[in-house]
Amino acid sequence: MVRAPLPAESDPNTLACELAWQELRASPLFGPMIRGRLYPHSNVSLTLVAEPIPGIARVTMDGRITASRARRLDAEEWRWVLAHCLLHLGFDHLDPAVEHDAAFRAAACVAVTRFQRAVKLGREPDPLPQLLPVTEEAALAARWRREGVPDGFAGPPDLDPTPVRFRPGAEPSWPERFASGLSAAAMAGVPDIPRPGRRHPEELVRKHTFGVVVDTSGSMGRQLMGRALGAIASYATARDVPAARVVFCDAAAYDAGYLPVDGIAGRVRVRGRGGTRLQPAIDLLERADDFPREGPILVITDGECDVLRIRRPHAYLVPRGARLPFTPRGEVFSLR
Numbered sequence: 001m002v003r004a005p006l007p008a009e010s011d012p013n014t015l016a017c018e019l020a021w022q023e024l025r026a027s028p029l030f031g032p033m034i035r036g037r038l039y040p041h042s043n044v045s046l047t048l049v050a051e052p053i054p055g056i057a058r059v060t061m062d063g064r065i066t067a068s069r070a071r072r073l074d075a076e077e078w079r080w081v082l083a084h085c086l087l088h089l090g091f092d093h094l095d096p097a098v099e100h101d102a103a104f105r106a107a108a109c110v111a112v113t114r115f116q117r118a119v120k121l122g123r124e125p126d127p128l129p130q131l132l133p134v135t136e137e138a139a140l141a142a143r144w145r146r147e148g149v150p151d152g153f154a155g156p157p158d159l160d161p162t163p164v165r166f167r168p169g170a171e172p173s174w175p176e177r178f179a180s181g182l183s184a185a186a187m188a189g190v191p192d193i194p195r196p197g198r199r200h201p202e203e204l205v206r207k208h209t210f211g212v213v214v215d216t217s218g219s220m221g222r223q224l225m226g227r228a229l230g231a232i233a234s235y236a237t238a239r240d241v242p243a244a245r246v247v248f249c250d251a252a253a254y255d256a257g258y259l260p261v262d263g264i265a266g267r268v269r270v271r272g273r274g275g276t277r278l279q280p281a282i283d284l285l286e287r288a289d290d291f292p293r294e295g296p297i298l299v300i301t302d303g304e305c306d307v308l309r310i311r312r313p314h315a316y317l318v319p320r321g322a323r324l325p326f327t328p329r330g331e332v333f334s335l336r
């Protein structure tokens with residue numbers, strides 16, 4: 001009788017952690033952060049250690065998650081803990097420009113927890129209070145700096161803001177990679193992201209917005225286009241982006257300005273003429289005074305377009321089977 005070989009690791013706690021990590025790694029949401037980017041960019045990595053860590057795990061700005069086996073959790077709880085660290089990166093909470101004091105850390109954990117509860121990403125091993133503040137995180141941090149962090153919200157530090165020196169061109173791009181993942185996840189129909197019912201001041205719109213170049217010329221069809229735009233709306237809502245800078249493009253580029261994300265679909269007119277030059281739309285966004293210099297760009301096209309040069313973080317959404325006529329530098333996602 002042939003016996004199945006024993007797994008190298010038989011501690012149930014370690015196995016549960018590894019299972020949770022493999023699931024996150026395979027998910028469209030976190031895939032681009034864990035297995036997406038090539039040299040010189042690093043991916044998120046996980047190290048399990050034996051010694052206890054306050055808060056179970058911590059994460060650095062270069063994407064190193066360290067988790068402690070001293071806490072025994074099941075796979076769903078590990079999923080929560082590891083996804084929580086990934087979301088801190090995706091939400092740009094390790095931005096070195098930010099002051100990482102106790103108020104900011106607590107507000108950051110609230111923002112991540114809100115998202116995790118909304119999309120049901122694992123189970124909280126050490127739950128925050130049931131009712132979470134809905135204030136946007138920078139405003140919440142400012143308030144807690146004045147008034148003190150209330151009981152129950154002052155969690156152990158899971159953000160490790162130790163400065164990391166990056167080679168030029170190798171700086172991390174976690175928010176953009178998370179954005180790519182969210183588009184893909186929304187397309188796969190995964191998270192059901194609720195809509196925040198509040199308005200944002202204008203400068204916040206500018207800071208968090210992104211550009212969308214929509215190729216309205218080709219064979220994409222209304223249904224596919226609708227799904228692409230639905231994905232964008234999900235992403236924007238999760239990042240509290242009320243409006244995106246939109247350029248429609250077929251024979252010429254039409255600047256639609258800032259549009260509410262869930263209103264973009266209603267503005268699209270697929271013209272079906274085929275053949276497009278999208279570079280003018282990219283140039284328009286890259287030169288626009290009212291579009292932030294670091295704003296990422298999403299290109300929705302059927303692939304029948306010119307060779308694009310995009311200097312910003314960017315991603316492509318294309319119909320399944322479509323090929324871009326060049327080797328893309330940004331992530332490419334296929335629409336089913």
Ligand SMILES: [Zn+2]
Nearest residue numbers: 108109112158
């Ligand atoms: Zn946290």
